[in-house]
Each structure stands twice: as structure tokens, then as C-alpha cells.
Amino acid sequence: MKRRFVLLLLMLLAAAPAAAQTDEVVRAALYLTGADSPEELDDRLVDELESFRNRPLPLNRASRARLLDSGLLTPYQVAALAEYRSLSGDVLSFAELERVDGFGKEAVAALRPFLSLESARHPGEAVRDTLKFRHSVLVRATLKDLGAKYRLMAGNVEAAGAWKGRDGTFYGLYRLPKGKILVGDYNVRYGQGLAFWSAFQLAGLSTLEAFSKRANGIAPAWSFNGAGTYRGLAWDYTGRHVQWALFGALDGTVGAHAGWLGRQGQAGLTVTRERVSLDGKYGFRGVDFFGEAAWSGKAPAGLAGSLFPLGEHGKGALQLRAVPSAYSGKKNGEYGAAGGVAYLSDSRAFKVSWTVDVSLLPKPETDTGRKQAKSTGLLSWTVSENWLFESRLVYRWRNYDSNRADVRADATWSRNAWTVKGRLNGVHDGGFGLLGYLEGGWKPPDWAVWARLTAFSTAGWQSRIYVYERDAPGNFSAPAYYGTGFSAMAFAGWKKRFRKTTVKLYLRGSYRWQKEKPGQAGLKLQLQADR
Secondary structure, three states: OHHHHHHHHHHHHHHOOOOOOOOHHHHHHHHHHOOOOHHHOOHHHHHHHHHHHHOOEEOOOOOHHHHHHOOOOOHHHHHHHHHHHHHHOOOOOHHHHHOOOOOOHHHHHHHHHHEEOOOOOOOOOOOOOOOOOEEEEEEEEEOOOEEEEEEEEEOOEEEEEEEEOOEEEEEEEEEEOOEEEEEEEEEEEOOOOOOOEOOOOOOOOOOHHHOOOOOOEEEEOOOOOOOOOEEEEEEEEEOOOEEEEEEEEOOOOEEEEEEEEOOOEEEEEEEEOOOEEEEEEEEEOOEEEEEEEEEOOOOEEEEEEEEEEEOOOEEEEEEEEEEOHHHHOOOOOEEEEEEEEEEEOOOOOEEEEEEEEEEEEEOOOOOOEEEEEEEEEEEEEEOOOOEEEEEEEEEEEEOOOOOEEEEEEEEEEEEOOEEEEEEEEEEEOOOEEEEEEEEEEEOOOOEEEEEEEEEEEEOOHHHOEEOOEOOOOOOOEOOEEOOEEEEEEEEEEEEEEEOOEEEEEEEEEEEEEEOOEEEEEEEEEEEEEEO
């Protein structure tokens, strides 16, 4: 009875304002993927963004091809930016960037830490990809393993490698005037993910931004975790309105892509030994349409949807998808539909959204199958300059497993270099689970010191709770808490610039005690140098 009262109290809290604040990299990853919380993110994606925080993308000096394969911008944004620069010259401020078609305040706020506005070009002058000699080295040591990263950029040449135990990635890249040649590890992301989309994909659509994927073609992989990437040779070319690509991997994967890029939309054809895919996006009077149709030789698959305005401050989204098991090669296929609405106030201080995603996972040999549905409600409220509140309520229903209710409430207070954050998270999934933490941090220009205390009690693994934890760059983690216990974490970071080299030092210590097993201690030391 007491546990039911606690869960009811949490649901009432979620209906009221609650709070959260994330770091720059995590905030940008949420914007680019449409994930509703850091716990849904993938460490490889965060790794990619970390490299841009250390070396921002030169928006005015990078070629169209480099802007596209960065993954930070959509093809529409790249086309609009190219047209703007040809008529008005380089973008000289982020306020000016907000006025370029396809950007706006939300996009610029999320991407600003990863973009550079260096300028040395007159209006009408051709854009040249001018990158100077730079390199970066990172060494990480923990109680369990040792890892290292190195990256070199010299004009049109890049080379990088990452190693940790038996895992790692590497690549070498030569940039052509309108494309690149790449050897080593890389990701392939085209269309809406039916034919080729290596690495991260969301499980369920919890925000409107997640309904349509942001494809960036072929991009090098540089992370400790190389799972899901391809290792081989790739080439691509990006002109004013066309895009071509060829790629092959050591596992036998061979493919080609041809695409058309425009201000109002894009279209692409991807062909491999096993699949053929046609995808497209088109925008008309504020309404965006997207879709992809694919064929595997055994069965077709398709996905289509739309993002559209609802009045002056609202947005809506719809998506339909059909992926038979004969196409995907999985035990169960998927037929699904999703819809969502969102509202953003004039001052952008209040935002609320709600999505519903339902799907049928039929078994190929029978007429019966698995059914599931997921509903997500999000509320964010910036009460004042110092207070931010946010709430999250997720309910998942399945006819083949227990249902899951997940209610979260966060509150963050920040002033100058100080930040204090608290969370209360309750779940019910065959049993009850409760987690809470209190975190405080001090972050002046060259320092960062954080500490967190977490307490948790769940019915077991099934009612586990995932929690994003602060760590050194390139070490994204969201561990699962289950059982009964507590954990403590302390983190410190320091950076100093010596002439042309920036040195960063990070130290993290942690301890977790669980009633069901012995306590675990963790210690991590990381040194990074960028020149």
C-alpha cells in the first residue's frame, strides 16, 4: 500500500512542473536524434559530438560536402546556408544564423557550441575548405582497462584511431574539392533507416523530432566502441544539387548511393547486394513530408510521415511504417503507427509534448503476434533565470510482457558557476522501483567539480532504472540501477592553454553498494591534449 502511495505521488509530481539540465554535448545529441532523455542516447553518437566541441565545425570555411557529412546540419540547412553565403557573404554572428532558413533559435542554441563563425571571405567569393594542421591525443586509465585516442588533421588529410582492450576504430581520410575518400571504419546513414543506418537508432518515438531521421551519408567512426560500423573503403561526391557514393566493407557489404539535394527537399536511391531503397523529403508551406520505400528481394518495406504546424505555437507529427520479417530478417516483423503534438510558448519558457507509438510484431508462420504501445508525455518549464523544471511520464503496454510505467521529476537551480540538481524517478514493471539523487557542481571557466549521491530500491532487474552519469569526454554512460543500495560519485575537470596546445585533465571516482552483492569502486583518470 505504501509503495502504491509513493507511485501515485510521483505521478502527481509529473503532472506539475519538474526539472533537468544537461551538458552541451548531451543537449545537442537530444536535439539531433529526438531522444527525450540522456538515458536513451548511444555512446557512439555522443563520441562524435565530443570531437566537434573540441574542434568546432567552421561554418563559413567548410565545403558543402564537409557540412553534410558532419551530421550537425540537414541537407536543407546546408543548401539554405550556401545560398545565403553566396548572396550576403559569411555569417558573422549566431543571431544572423538564426535568420537563415532552416535554422531558428532552437537549432542555433543546440548547435552553437559545435560551430565556428571564422570568416575571411567576401560576398560572392568561392568557399574553400581551409583546415590547418591540428592533432589531438587522449589517454584514459581505469581500474579495469586502458584506452587511448589519436587524431591528426592536416589540410585535406585526416587520420584517427581509438583503442580500448579488444575494441577500437581507425580511419584515414582524404578530402577532395567536393567529396572524400575514406579507408577504415565508417558509418552509413541514408534515408529513414530502412536500407542503411549503422549505429544508433531510437527504440520508439517519444518526441516529434524523432519521427524523421537526419541522414548524413558516409561519415568516419572514431570511438572506443566500433560495434555497428563498417570497415572498408568508401568514396562520395557532393555537388550543388547531386550526391554520389560508393562503399564496400570487409564483411562483404557493397553499396552505392545517388541523391538529389535542393532547397525544398531531397531524394536518394541506395543499392546494395541485398536491398534497394528510394527515400525522399519535401517541405511545402511549413509542412514537411518524408518517406522511404525499400525492397530486399523477398519482401518490400516502407515508412512515411509528416511534420506540420498546429496554429502559431503548436506542431504535430504522424508516421506509418511496415517492415515485414521477410525484409528485415528478424524473427518478428513490424507494422506501426505513431502520432504526436507539441506546444511551445512565446517566450520559449514553457514546452509540452505528447506522443503515442503503437505497433504489431507478427510472427511469419501464424496470424497472431506481439502487440505493443508506448505513450510519452514531456513538460519543460523555465520558471526563472535560475530555475528549470521538467517532467517525464512514459507508459508502455505489451500483450507479451508486463506493462511499465516510468515517472520522472527533475529540478535544477543554477547561478553563476554553481548548479544544484535533484531527481526523483519511480517505475512499475512487474514490481516497484524508486530512485533519487542530489547533485551539485561548480564550473568556473577552467575548472569543473561535481558530486552526486544516489539512493535506489527496485524489485529487481525487471524494474531497473537507467541514469545518465557525468563523466570525462568520450566516456558517456547511463548505467542501470536495480536492487537496493546507494552510490556516490565525485568528478573534477581542469583545462589549461599553453601557447597553441590545450591540456585537459579529468578525474572521476565512484562507489556503489548493493544489498544483493559486494560494493564496487571505480576510479578513472583521463588526459587530453589538443593542438
